[in-house]
Amino acid sequence: MDLALWIIAGLLAVAFLAGGTIKLSLSKEKLAAAPGGGWVEDFSAGAVKAIGVLEVLAAVGLILPAVLGIAPVLVPLAAVGVMLLMVGAMITHLRRHEAKVIVANLAYLALAGFVAWGRFGPESFTG
Numbered sequence: 001m002d003l004a005l006w007i008i009a010g011l012l013a014v015a016f017l018a019g020g021t022i023k024l025s026l027s028k029e030k031l032a033a034a035p036g037g038g039w040v041e042d043f044s045a046g047a048v049k050a051i052g053v054l055e056v057l058a059a060v061g062l063i064l065p066a067v068l069g070i071a072p073v074l075v076p077l078a079a080v081g082v083m084l085l086m087v088g089a090m091i092t093h094l095r096r097h098e099a100k101v102i103v104a105n106l107a108y109l110a111l112a113g114f115v116a117w118g119r120f121g122p123e124s125f126t127g
Helices: 002-025 028-034 037-042 045-068 075-095 099-118
Strands: none
Touching: 002 045, 002 075, 002 099, 028 037, 028 045, 037 075, 045 075, 075 099
């Protein structure tokens, strides 16, 4: 199970690092013009950048503490943070009637939930 947790945490980290970097590097207007980017219209430019920062921090938190062996409890906490981000994303997309995007949010939520459960549970780095 440890290998599965590492793989899933790694995939989540790559996805959130990419998403966060895009949010930090592109303007709100360019993000809004991208496919599926209409949600940024509901947020200020600063809020979009803040979401990008949270995504980058989540990506780092999913991997780095475990690799370095420093405060590995941050891994499941980062996974819980990803879950909270996905709940917020689902609420935003529900309000905008964007049902197709919610499927991806649910997948990320489930994967992050698995990592959080696995790292807090019997396969925990801290155990």
